[in-house]
Amino acid sequence: MTRFTRKHNRIGILTSGGDCAGLNAAIRAVTFRAIEQHGLAVVGINDGTAGLLERPVKQMDLTMKVFAGNYLRMGGTLLGTVNKGDPFAYPMPDGSVKDRSAEAIEGFRTLDLDALIGIGGDGSMRILSRLATQGRIPFIGIPKTIDNDVARTDFAIGYMSAVDVAVDALDRLQPTAASHRRVMVLEVMGRDVGWIAIAAGIAGGADVVLIPEVPVSMAKVAAKLKAVSAQGRNHALVVVAEGVRLPPETDLKADCRSAGGIVADMIAEATGAETRVTVLGHVQRGGSPNAFDRILASSLGAHAADLAARGLSDRIVIWDRGKIVDVPLSSVAGQTRALKLDGTLVETARRMGICLGD
The missing domain is CATH 3.40.50.460 (Phosphofructokinase domain)
Structure with a gap:
């Protein structure tokens, strides 16, 4: 478990990959918990890693006032997101790709942040984990994807x-x-x-x-x-x-x-x-998150804020058999969680007479 020392009492948060219902609920939970319980300032980075490549970096201050309205119920992400902006292979106007990871890391440094919380799926976690390692950025992940294929967690935000x-x-x-x-x-x-x-x-x-x-x-x-x-x-x-x-x-x-x-x-x-x-x-992907996704996003977001406040990094928060826990990021990043053919859903489908094509 990696530890870091807070110097600025400021944490950043971004959303990465495809959007889904529940992202705003997770951003809200991180902000509420970080400010109210830990006295930390929260900075939202716009448009995922692409926002870190802008100069100045695209960002907004997240405060309690920002979330005084309807964001808990809203789909999408107030921060914006990208799913084709890999900083290690960034698509350039001439059709080539360029490694702009150093620029993204420099962008993070300009914000005077102690840590970064990233909300993303398996592909985003792989990219963000690599970026954090290269830039020595304290990083905490929150899993989201309608595909529900992030390793280790029973549920990812947006799936239900x-x-x-x-x-x-x-x-x-x-x-x-x-x-x-x-x-x-x-x-x-x-x-x-x-x-x-x-x-x-x-x-x-x-x-x-x-x-x-x-x-x-x-x-x-x-x-x-x-x-x-x-x-x-x-x-x-x-x-x-x-x-x-x-x-x-x-x-x-x-x-x-x-x-x-x-x-x-x-x-x-x-x-x-x-x-x-x-x-x-x-x-x-669109529309309001259902009750479960609001609960899941709130639980994962609050736990992620606690980890950042405690100076813990290289972790990802997950829902494991009804409990919110955190596990090493390395055990999740780049992994895909497929259905198990002897798992509950497949077994239930077969018992109900559903044909799976085999």
């Missing part, structure tokens, strides 16, 4: 709100599917993991859920949908993660259709069913 959006979509698709005797295919985010897809599929009563962790046999999918029809039901719901592992002959990158669109066409060909596809896309 995204699941709620997907379940609401299934609730709306089911009656129209029944009215028109259709198979409705819902594509959700999940490039590398299927956390959103499988949770939404269970909660939304899906018949088929296709996730990156399980290679898909369209014959198995077709058999499931035919079995549903044989039982007398005139419609079905299929959830597809965008990173689904389709048969080898299917080239997602070369095909102009979405993953959900490809699956819908395959189902129509294999079963003769009329299909429609809905791609949720960035709808899953």
Whole structure:
């Protein structure tokens, strides 16, 4: 566990990577706890690491007055964020990439901060951890991502709100599917993991859920949908993660259709069913955080502020079996947390008769 000595009684905070519901709640919690309990000043760095490259650095003072209004309930991030601004391979106007990490570190130094708190996903944690190590910046991480694939933590900020959006979509698709005797295919985010897809599929009563962790046999999918029809039901719901592992002959990158669109066409060909596809896309990132994400963000943010006040760094705060704890950043940065095929969600899906394509 790395320790540092506070010299300025000022900490910085930034958001990095894709936005999600609950980021403002986490920023609010850090600010409240740091100011009220520890007497620290809090500086918000705008636009993630890209803000550190600006001169002067893009920043704003975070005070209790800033959060007197509606930020707890608001989606997005009041600080702004970037997901293509890796300072170690920064995209330049001429198409080249440049290592600007030294500039980012210099930008941090100009703010006279004792430590930096970063709210990000697995990719952001890898970049921020590397930047902190190179610049000897005391750093504390807070996990956020709708994909829920940050290692060690049971939940990342934004995940459960995204699941709620997907379940609401299934609730709306089911009656129209029944009215028109259709198979409705819902594509959700999940490039590398299927956390959103499988949770939404269970909660939304899906018949088929296709996730990156399980290679898909369209014959198995077709058999499931035919079995549903044989039982007398005139419609079905299929959830597809965008990173689904389709048969080898299917080239997602070369095909102009979405993953959900490809699956819908395959189902129509294999079963003769009329299909429609809905791609949720960035709808899953927006909107107000649900109650759980507000609680999670508040708990993680307050704990992160406590670590900074105690002079502890190279840690990331996590939700572990109902408790907020902190673990070494090195055990999380750059890791991906996929669904376990013997885990609770996969087992529950199978017990409920949901076809996973295998």
